[in-house]
Amino acid sequence: xxxxxxxxxxxxxxxxxxxxxxxxxxxxxxxxxxxxxxxxxxxxxxxxxxxxxxxxxxxxxxxxxxxxxxxxxxxxxxxxxxxxxxxxxxxxxxxxxxxxxxxxxxxxxxxxxxxxxxxxxxxxxxxxxxxxxxxxxxxxxxxxxxxxxxxxxxxxxxxxxxxxxxxxxxxxxxxxxxxxxxxxxxxxxxxxxxxxxxxxxxxxxxxxxxxxxxxxxxxxxxxx
Amino acid sequence: xxxxxxxxxxxxxxxxxxxxxxxxxxxxxxxxxxxxxxxxxxxxxxxxxxxxxxxxxxxxxxxxxxxxxxxxxxxxxxxxxxxxxxxxxxxxxxxxxxxxxxxxxxxxxxxxxxxxxxxxxxxxxxxxxxxxxxxxxxxxxxxxxxxxxxxxxxxxxxxxxxxxxxxxxxxxxxxxxxxxxxxxxxxxxxxxxxxxxxxxxxxxxxxxxxxxxxxxxxxxxxxxxxxxxxxxxxxxxxxxxxxxxxxxxxxxxxxxxxxxxxxxxxxxx
Numbered sequence: 001x002x003x004x005x006x007x008x009x010x011x012x013x014x015x016x017x018x019x020x021x022x023x024x025x026x027x028x029x030x031x032x033x034x035x036x037x038x039x040x041x042x043x044x045x046x047x048x049x050x051x052x053x054x055x056x057x058x059x060x061x062x063x064x065x066x067x068x069x070x071x072x073x074x075x076x077x078x079x080x081x082x083x084x085x086x087x088x089x090x091x092x093x094x095x096x097x098x099x100x101x102x103x104x105x106x107x108x109x110x111x112x113x114x115x116x117x118x119x120x121x122x123x124x125x126x127x128x129x130x131x132x133x134x135x136x137x138x139x140x141x142x143x144x145x146x147x148x149x150x151x152x153x154x155x156x157x158x159x160x161x162x163x164x165x166x167x168x169x170x171x172x173x174x175x176x177x178x179x180x181x182x183x184x185x186x187x188x189x190x191x192x193x194x195x196x197x198x199x200x201x202x203x204x205x206x207x208x209x210x211x212x213x214x215x216x217x218x219x220x221x222x223x224x
Numbered sequence: 225x226x227x228x229x230x231x232x233x234x235x236x237x238x239x240x241x242x243x244x245x246x247x248x249x250x251x252x253x254x255x256x257x258x259x260x261x262x263x264x265x266x267x268x269x270x271x272x273x274x275x276x277x278x279x280x281x282x283x284x285x286x287x288x289x290x291x292x293x294x295x296x297x298x299x300x301x302x303x304x305x306x307x308x309x310x311x312x313x314x315x316x317x318x319x320x321x322x323x324x325x326x327x328x329x330x331x332x333x334x335x336x337x338x339x340x341x342x343x344x345x346x347x348x349x350x351x352x353x354x355x356x357x358x359x360x361x362x363x364x365x366x367x368x369x370x371x372x373x374x375x376x377x378x379x380x381x382x383x384x385x386x387x388x389x390x391x392x393x394x395x396x397x398x399x400x401x402x403x404x405x406x407x408x409x410x411x412x413x414x415x416x417x418x419x420x421x422x423x424x425x426x427x428x429x430x431x432x433x434x435x436x437x438x439x440x441x442x443x444x445x446x447x448x449x450x451x452x453x454x455x456x457x458x459x460x461x462x463x464x465x466x467x468x469x470x471x472x473x474x475x476x477x478x479x480x481x482x483x484x485x486x487x488x489x490x491x492x493x
Contacts, residue, residue, distance in 0.1 A: 052408065054492055081410030094402045109411045153409075 003027045004161055004193045005051060007220075009060035012043065012050050016058065020046045023060065024220035026212060030160070033187045033207060034195045038214035044197040045165050047214065051195065052084055052163055053077045065160060082110055085154030085192075089166035091146045093138040099149050100125065100134040106157040124152040128182060144175025151182045162186060164196040180205065231427055233394060234479070237387030238431035241478060242471050244380035246439055246463075249470065251373045253461040255366075262362060263330040267292075268339070269353040270323045276348060281325060285342040287335070290326035320350055333360045388478065392486050395420060400490045407492050417487050424483055428475035435471050439463040 005028040012021040020043035028034055038044050049055040051064055053072060062069040067080055085106075093102045101108075103124050104117040112120075125131050128148040138146050147167060154162050164183065168176035180202050187194045188207050201211065211223040270281075281288040296319050331339065333356070340354050403416045414421075443462035450456060 054408070078410045078412060081408065084410075086408055092401075092405050092408070094405055096402070105406070106409050109406065109409055109415060 002030050003063070004030050004032070004065060005195070006063045007060070008062075010050070010057065010062050011059035012046055012055060013058050014046075014055075019058070020218050021050075021214070021220065022218040026220060026222060028193060028195065028210075030193055031187065031191045032193050033184070033209040034193075034212060035201050035209055036195065036197045036212045036214065037199065037201065039216055040199075042214040042216055043218050044214055047220070048163055048165050048195065048197050051161075052081060052086060082106060082157065083159055083161070085157070085159035085162040085186075087147070087150050087154045087162065087164035087167045089169040091138070091143075091150045093146055093149055093153075095138050097137070098134065099130065099136050099138065099141070102138065102149055103152045104156055105153055106159075110157060120156060124156060127155070128152045129178070142175075144171050144178065147171060147175065147179055148182070151179060155182075155186055158190065159192060162192055162194045164194070166197055166199070168198070168202075176202070177204075230423070231430070234388075234391050234424065234427040235431050235434070237384045237391060238427060238475055238478065239384075239435055240380055240387060241384030242431055242435040242475060243438070244377045244384060245474050246435055246467060246471060247373070247380070248377050249467060250439070250462050251370075251377070255370060257461060259330045259366070262366065263327065266330075266355075266359060267324040267326050268355075270325055270343065270349055271351040272321045272323065272346075272348050273350055274348050275321050276323065280346075280348075281323075281343070284346050285339045287327045287329070287331060287339050288325050289328040292324040292326070294322035294324060296322070330363070330366075333363055388482055392482050395483075395486045396489065399486070403487070403490045404492055407490075413487065416490075417483060420483050420486070421480075424479035425476065428479045429472065432468060432472040432475045436463070436468045439467065 005026075007024050007026050010021060010024040011019055013019045024047070036044050036047060046055060050057060050062060050069065053064075053069055057070045065080055065083065067076060072080075094105070097105075100118075100121040104112075104121045107117045107120055121134065122131075125134060128151060130145060130148055130152070133141065133145070138149065141149065147170075151167070154164075162183070167183070168179050171179065183194055183196065184205070184207050186192045201209075212220055213223050214220050275293075276291070278288070278291045281291055296316050327336075327339065336354055336356065336359060340352050343349050343352055399417075399420050402419070406416045440463050443459060447456070447459050447462050
């Protein structure tokens with residue numbers, strides 16, 4: 001199976017001196033479900049940010065979806081991002097847009113017709129059990145519902161890679177389980193690679209997964 | 225209400241800037257005409273022993289543009305001398321030459337003094353009358369009006385500028401979140417700022433039209449009924465159709481520069 005992410009001697013830092021991730025070597029294959037755990041401040045989110053090019057590679061190499069992330073051109077990065085699904089702990093929805101408009105944001109960016117956007121929006125909102133809330137605004141929804149909109153948005157363009165940063169960090173158990181189900185389905189049924197940064201792996205998880213952990217020194221290990 | 229509030233907050237500072245610009249254009253046009261009329265109405269009187277050509281005068285000072293020789297007969301007539309024809313002829317022959325000099329621009333009092341002193345260097349020139357006191361009061365009044373208007377225009381532009389800066393902060397607050405999210409999902413710079421650009425362009429058009437209408441009304445109502453001669457003489461200079469395009473262009477440049485500054489300051493988290 002082909003590698004979706006390959007890190008070789010990857011070092012990441014915010015100010016070039018204080019290294020957060022040191023000499024990481026790992027690869028993530030197509031269809032993998034990966035949890036990244038570690039103590040607070042160990043660099044979990046930093047590592048995830050480097051996967052979608054929000055943080056530049058300091059040393060070593062990082063290849064995502066076949067693209068070398070070292071000195072990647074702006075246009076290439078934009079292109080890559082249109083094929084990713086990203087989920088945040090704080091949802092990052094556009095509050096002045098309706099739920100349906102938020103969900104189809106990746107399709108709107110890619111220039112899909114309004115008809116396609118409408119059809120996809122209906123399908124995705126049904127999938128995340130939010131049918132009937134199309135015209136609502138994010139702030140009119142509960143935290144769990146907002147996160148489901150975030151997941152629907154991440155799935156909108158059938159991405160080859162979903163990156164989720166603490167997607168259940170602000171949610172209750174019920175909402176968390178709904179989110180994990182959606183992630184599992186995406187990975188299992190669509191063969192999408194999913195990388196999730198989390199404090200704790202859910203007790204019940206129905207598909208095989210890989211587990212990376214980052215220690216306080218910034219070293220990345222795979223837990224077997 | 226929210227729509228009006230959103231638009232007014234940009235339209236108001238834009239109009240302030242455009243008013244400043246249009247006042248500058250009108251003022252420039254009007255004062256140019258006025259300056260030209262002051263320049264045309266002014267001449268310097270020179271008395272010379274021998275005849276002098278325009279080149280002779282220009283050799284002494286480059287500001288001399290036109291030389292009109294005053295006929296001696298008309299001077300004698302003005303003197304109304306009671307002399308016989310022979311005496312009159314003798315007197316006419318002994319008279320020096322009188323010239324009226326026009327200058328190439330409306331000079332400052334010091335520059336006028338310099339012209340006078342340059343001409344005095346000529347041994348052929350006996351006397352120069354520059355009517356300096358009348359010239360000085362007219363020039364100072366003109367300079368004062370010019371300075372007052374310039375101060376007003378600069379003041380308007382500064383107010384407009386600060387209001388635009390404030391508006392940029394508001395834009396940043398209102399649009400940064402959306403632009404950051406869109407950037408994460410791979411939207412181009414244009415797509416990220418499309419909402420802001422279209423909104424600002426509409427406001428730019430509205431502002432340019434409002435300013436144009438204001439000046440059209442000033443031209444056709446206020447100036448037309450004004451008792452001020454200078455305004456009445458220059459009524460056509462107050463507003464020209466082409467000003468609409470100048471104002472529109474200026475408004476678009478202002479909003480696009482402002483938007484660009486806002487966009488480049490929105491950094492992905």
